[in-house]
Amino acid sequence: MVKAKLKPLEEIFGMIRSYKKILTLSCGGCVSVCMAGGQREGMELTLELVEFFRQNRLDAEFTHYTMERQCNPEYLFDAEEIVREADCVISTACGAGVQYIAESHPSKPVFPALNTLFIGIDRDVGLYEERCRTCGDCKLGYTGGICPITRCSKSILNGPCGGTHFSDGSCEIDREIPCAWNDIFERLKSQGRLENILTVHPPSIWMDQAQRTMVQYGFEERYRKKE
Amino acid sequence: MKAGSNFEKVLAAGHFAVTGELGPPQSNNIEVVKKKAGFLKGNIDAVNITDNQTSIVKMSSIAAAAICIQQGLEPVFQMTCRDRNRIAMQSDIFGASALGCLNMLCLSGDHPNFGNQKTSKKVFDIDSIQLIALAKRLRDERKLLDQEKQFNSELKLFIGGAGNPFSRPFEFRALRLAKKVMAGADFVQTQCVYDMERFRDWMKAVRDLGLHEKCYILAGVAPLRSADMAAYMAANVPGIVIPDGIMKRMNSVPKDKAGEEGIKISIELIEEIRQVEGIKGIHLMAIEWEHRAGEIIERAGLLPRPKVE
Known part of the structure; x- marks a missing residue:
């Protein structure tokens, strides 16, 4: 499966600092399996960003939502409204998922929370090796x-x-x-x-x-x- | 004759060949190339010009090769697969040939991780064995890769590859050399030899495959300048094995005598290498020691170099 890893918080903060209504959009696919961008990781990232904004004396309203898959039209509708209401989206999907959300909402700034690394195997919990x-x-x-x-x-x-x-x-x-x-x-x-x-x-x-x-x-x- | 270069003629005439090595400068300074060429001229049959060795940016091997030709020293221009795709490779072979380069050595190339441009995109579009086949196709068929249309000029090239007797899997190393010969290698230069026992074993496997009769094999010799250099090479340079006996000798002499000891060892190695059946010459890699190369070759009894027509 696709393996990915969270970007440094500072980098994510730099992309979204000027927005007021920020949606963290998790993905239930591969990035959930490798524990980088699933529901739990998306919630944790949201909490960390809230804290980061507070420390930097910035006001923003955060929402978090998990899509089943961000690379498939079948699940797009689920998040349609919540995406529309946000100023920007920080997606914890792989590069493909980020692009599909961005393409589906062309007027909405969509930012990647992860670096997509490779197709690999699960050597152990939290340990992945590239194979393809x-x-x-x-x-x-x-x-x-x-x-x-x-x-x-x-x-x-x-x-x-x-x-x-x-x-x-x-x-x-x-x-x-x-x-x-x-x-x-x-x-x-x-x-x-x-x-x-x-x-x-x-x-x-x-x-x-x-x-x-x-x-x-x-x-x-x-x-x-x-x- | 594949190219009619001096190097090829020396080998074809049955002489024990000597090639040297010249590392271009980390700048555009032509004087460095001229100076190094001056040390080597007359002492060797041809000089290998390294291609951004250890992935450190240096003057282009083809440009430095052309400068050597101007200086009256025949080059073997090295080409690695690290920095060029097949378009650039074929273009550069045309260019090198147009500048008068007749000998070429095809290498995989050190990984960019070693050098001073670690974040570059490595190319490795084709590998060293495929590069040998590509060069042979250009020369013998006058055809580009995947193209049937012939170009209308003659391309003379004496094509070489590297051989490594000292890397794993040992059992496969002679078989891999066979693949290079199959692809079209006319000559082979080996990694630096210090471990004669393993080298003899490798050459036996090479002879069993009949490869010594299908290509000219030159053994690599690199004089050790100091005990530190020996220790560094043994520990860090893949494909280099330095036996304990040689390490002990390098460690047993005072620092200011280490260079002389290294030269003595090289001369003894050359003597032993000459006795190995199927070896047609040596490739002397006096790295940043070009000014001592002549002395080593002379003391090894390999001067004067033969004049061939």
Whole structure:
């Protein structure tokens, strides 16, 4: 799922300090799962902002509301009125959610409360690791289920580079980061699939050069562009 | 002949080749390049020009290579995958070739995290092995990546890659070199060799794959200037292994004699490297010690450099 983290309070304060009726809009989706922007975090943020405004001798009226999802039209209506009544919205959704709310209320200033970081796994409660960069051309089939785009710090397809540490197989940039290609080699070897990386893999077909829209299989007819 | 460079001719004639290394300045100061080139000229067959090594901004490797040509010193211009996408790479290869560069070394490049522009966007559009294949395609087929239309001029290029015997996974390192050869590497320069035992093991694996007959392999040699430098490199530079014996020697001499000890070690290493079957030369990385390179090469018995036609 999408993983995100709260921005520094000062930064959020800087964006909204001139407004008088401020709505904190939480999201019940991914950011709720990673405990960055769900109902509880949204309420806590609101309380902290109230205190911050008070300390800075500024008056503002705060409201908090949690949407089921901020990236889906089905749930937009729930928050329509409360958004309309606010001077500005501070959204605790991911970047996609913030943009969808902003697009749906084009006259309303909408600000992000979070930095959206990555698509990752839950290693433990409150501990997340990046696993996918949505490159659009999945390589996991020949890399033993280990993503070289995400996990290799140089995103190379014919690794490992010369930077793998001798002693512990860590990446040249950080002893805490295991070399993805060392791991790919070990896994493929253990599965008897080393031949997968003995040939030269061609350059990536980068799919993230322009904004992407995806029509799911089975929906082609529905979204076919009118000639 | 792929390019007909002096470097390639020396190797083709069966001479034991010597390449050097020149790090461009962290400025536009042409005098620094000229001075370093002056130290190396006549002592080596070609000089590698590093490409923003350790991600610290320096004068462009192609510009410094062109200056070396003006000084009568043949360059091997290095290109990393860190700072250029495939458009810039192909454009720069054309440019370097037009300026008279005949030798090129393809590298992944150090991660930006090492350098003085840590917040930059890293590129890594293609990797070093794909870069070798791209350069070979330009040279042999006169075609850009993904394009079938040929360009109408000849592009002479002697294409190299790096080899690292001292990184994990050891078992894969010779196999990865095979991928570079498969992609089109004409020559290979290795990471600095201090650990002869591991180097011999790696070369055995390389020979078992027949790679020493498909490309010219030059072993990297870097003189240690001090015990501190040795300790720093061993601890921090990936792919560098310095055996205890060498560390002890560097530590056993007084500070002002450490440089001489480092040179002695280098000369002994060169002697041992020459005995390894399949090694066609050395790549001497006298980093910020270009003025001592000639002395090392001479004491190793590698002067004068051969004149080839």
